[in-house]
Amino acid sequence: MVKNGFLEKIKTGLMKTRNLLNTNLEDLFAGKKELDKKLFDELEELLIMADMGPQFTRDLISDVRDRLNRKELQDAGQIKKIMHDRMSAILRQVDKPLNIPQGQPFVIMAVGVNGSGKTTTIGKLANSLRKEGHEVMLVAADTFRAAAIEQLEVWGERVGAPVIKQKMNADPAAVVFDAMGKIKSGYCGVVIVDTAGRLHTRVNLMEELKKIKRVMGKEMAGTPHETLLVLDATTGQNAVIQAKMFKEEIGATGIVLTKLDGTSKGGVVVRIAGELSLPVRYIGVGEGLDDLRVFDGNDFVSALLD
Template sequence: MGFFSKFKEGLTKTRDALMGKVESLISFGRKIDEEFYEELEEALIMADVGVNTVMGIMDDLRSAAKKQKLTEAEELKPVLKQILVELMGEDKAELSTNRDGLTVILFVGVNGVGKTTTIGKLANQFKAEGKKVILAAGDTFRAGAIEQLEVWGQRAGVDVIKQGAGSDPAAVIFDGIQAAKARKADVLLCDTAGRLQNKANLMDELNKIYRVIRREMPEAPHETLLVLDATTGQNALSQAKLFGEATGVTGLVLTKLDGTAKGGIVIAIRKELEVPVKMVGLGEKIDDLQPFDPKDFVDALFAE
């Protein structure tokens, strides 16, 4: 299945929820009036596009309708699509890698968002490209996290560096860097704990991991990817703001996009944060982690 086909299929629930409502509003013969705008605004908010983002979209829509002297609701569909394309930007955000040696990618995010699964899928992708990959089991807090990462390591056919449960996460990441250097690995993927019950402790821990990585490799981490669960909608946006303030996030991974009608959160994140969405999870299979293409996202939303 091609990338666009996979995207289109993965966005079925969001497209049905958002565009289904929009299609019924932008029906043949419906006139553009204040009631129409209010209903469209509500439809966008219900799809988790976010209130602030929706207000901006509606302002642009009204302005375009006035400028182009549009009177029929159906004339607004291509206008709405163009507004979303401009909002999302057309540039695909590639993962940053180190061309001259080891690439270190740090993963952060709360528990249950699919962080470990994402690491396993990305390890599989790098391995398929012929790269030597090592995983560092830096989530020493959650029961079963190390074992879960080991299972993914076995699936992808890559080594996992670990210590016992409850050990110092920064020490595990240190071991991972040393092992990656010694074994001449191309990529080191670092898991971290995601507890939010005590935010101060979590952020201190992440800062310590950062300091250890930078001490061993001043130019690393090459990416700090925040993993978010798309099914949580607006909650994902608040998590992104929290982690972004504390950890210098360079990119976002949105998981479970295929399982939610709240895919509009991608639009809200793009508008309200300065951090690009780099990858999205569109299913359970090992190859269902895909690079995020903003234009394909909008095209898939508007696909018949």
């Protein structure tokens, strides 16, 4: 996926968070030469609203206070620069794009709670991989939710990728077993596995995902190459809790943050980066085929603040 045009597109996508931060920061600082307590309180509220999280907010404010005590700050506008630098430093650590080799099997398993955007992300990802010349095969391992298989098939048709499937309520591990069989008999493309977001209970879901992984690993050592956790950015704090759960229980190796176009909580990326140190691979900025972007930490900060 090319990074060109990333900035403009995500600026539009991140408009709500961008407006929240920029407009309010400007209002906050407009005409204020004095860095008083009220301004600190307002700044804190703003950062919490953008879902930057308590840690980032506390650290930023104490940094600003220290600099103020050392008489390093002349006016409030400098705070924006400090914020910029701090966000960049955090996001740089998780800015590790997924490197998908050409001409050899590469298995990606998408996981995440229901409605987070797994299937849509898979469609968008398949589309950009096809454009880059990869063979792509989709695997319908969400056999639980009605119409989940059909939904994946629609994406498969749109992007020109075959879909491996069985009937609804089939064992998802068996569907994955079929897909692994294709690899064993010589398939050399990217295999993307769609999984359920909800079963009867959370424990059932986690056990099912673990079983799928076990079956994969048994069929071909080292798979899945990527366990991609799909998180809905609009859920803010909940996305952080889910990230912890899927990292610990399923061993997620990378993150996609979706729906950044519809939220003023774009700061949640900073929060997840700071608290989880899991690579952020992609961000979703819309429902269309081309609305997935490779995550770039510097561009992300620029899109929010510059």
